[in-house]
Amino acid sequence: AACTPTPRPNPSPRHALRTPPRQSSSAHVSLVPNYGAASGGYFQTSIKVPHGHSGRHTTKMILHVPRGMLSVKPTKPAGWSVAMSTYDLAEEDRYESHGxxxxxxxxxxxxxADSLDDALHNDHLLNIPLQLKLGCSFKDQVQDDYSGSNSVWQGQHTLWFKMEQFSSADEDLNHDKVSPWTGAQKDDAEGMSPSWNPPSASGVKACPYLIIYAGSRCSLDHSGTPVTGGMDWMNAYVKPAENMDAVLNEQHVITLATEAALDAQESLDGVYASGATLLTTTNTLKGHDSDIDALRARVAKLEGDNNTLNIAVAALALAAAALGVISLLCVFRVSNKKQFAYSISGLPIVTNLPTLSATKEIDLGKA
Known part of the structure; x- marks a missing residue:
């Protein structure tokens, strides 16, 4: 099927932004928006990249462009280098551009990233605007091993933008950790749709996607008959969408539900990981029961020793108090003998004793 997309001036580019993360459990790469692209037309979106491995910086990303995409123009993030490789288009997919x-x-x-300072830190998201030009032919069928980049998923024609996200921990930018956002999905033979995030045993993660529809721009050769509009999907002609509002509304609802489901799954995974960590810690402690019992015995002994020490300190305090009282009594005895005697014996003390001469007079009188 010959493919001739209708040219259109490119929209003005937007800047790549580094922004704080949303208050959400989202931790996956995605396109924003990720629906509403017409075959043979232009589409502007951004690829949102979250942090990579914990404690590391994202220093390299490889975006695999899905087949059927004729042109991609990314906005270069500040402090980053961008390189693009190409492949030869099939003869029917070649097209004229500017003559x-x-x-x-x-x-x-x-x-x-040019340096670790320019890399994506854990506390930020990286949004890279992309200007897309879609073709009219899509034949790279997704397989059971997640290879391929075109599929019908959730009943929608979907293009998969696989990404590998590399992280580094030091200035060497060794890119030693990778997050494979490459799990392209497809509906099964019965039309059942798997969840966006592949099983953990697969070794791959949820892949960014773009839901497209058959537009009105393509000029195709359908069974020997030239037609305008529609698209070639796996060598089958798909007629152009008739009710655009209904198509876009359906795609929007699907993407919202898909995003919410993955957010919920990531939250549950976080809870499960916390529970698994707690279980591991508990099992580790159980393996040291004898050590814990010995530690408890030592603590009990220390508590007993502490009680003895408290009693000794109290006795010492009482002894010091008694010594203080005795010292005060001694001082009182020396300084005021009469008052001391009264205080000790409880006997009244004569404060006005007769003089010696008066005593003699009394004695003489008696005589």
């Missing part, structure tokens, strides 16, 4: 025949399409886009 020249375009024979290659975008394959991979590699983003590399």
């Amino acid at each position: 020249s025949l375009v024979t290659t399409g975008p394959d991979k886009i590699t983003f590399t």
